[in-house]
Amino acid sequence: MQTHNRVTVDLAAYPDLTVILLGLEITSPRALLSLGRIGRGLAELANKAPDGLLHHQKLSRGWRQPGFIQYWRDFESLERFTRTNPHAAWWRHFMAKHRGCGFWHETYSARRGFEAIYVDMPSPLGFSAFAPNITPTGPFASSRKRLGRNGKVSQTDADAALMPEAT
Numbered sequence: 001m002q003t004h005n006r007v008t009v010d011l012a013a014y015p016d017l018t019v020i021l022l023g024l025e026i027t028s029p030r031a032l033l034s035l036g037r038i039g040r041g042l043a044e045l046a047n048k049a050p051d052g053l054l055h056h057q058k059l060s061r062g063w064r065q066p067g068f069i070q071y072w073r074d075f076e077s078l079e080r081f082t083r084t085n086p087h088a089a090w091w092r093h094f095m096a097k098h099r100g101c102g103f104w105h106e107t108y109s110a111r112r113g114f115e116a117i118y119v120d121m122p123s124p125l126g127f128s129a130f131a132p133n134i135t136p137t138g139p140f141a142s143s144r145k146r147l148g149r150n151g152k153v154s155q156t157d158a159d160a161a162l163m164p165e166a167t
Helices: 031-047 075-082 087-096 155-160
Strands: 018-026 053-058 067-072 101-109 113-119
Touching: 018 031, 018 075, 031 053, 031 087, 031 101, 067 075, 075 087, 075 101
Parallel strands: none
Antiparallel strands: 018 067, 018 101, 053 067, 101 113
């Protein structure tokens, strides 16, 4: 008789758990320059995890689509990390000089809901493969604003979407 080592987890200590899937899609050889910079940054994370990062691991969809999954204590810890260096510097560099690759992330928050962003992706994946794709302005300009929306936009939010956002 075969025995299995089945386990489960008790997440009671993590009521605000936030999981983020993120990745790149290489669209040209120039992307290797961006990947080197991102790789060094991820090595820093492995050596000194920011406050609130519970776990970080590789999640790949093949050699052209490196990805990662991160588990955060709460959305506030993740957001604090993204708004400070080194992450803020990586993001500014990527947006200025993405060098032949697309970027995506999807955030799943136990209390807040889901959100996502896709930058220069050659084909839809994840939420963008089935949900309406919209321009990330107004109430959709930042992760914080996108979380909890679940596709519902009030008239006030719709009016605000017409205004440029400085985020």
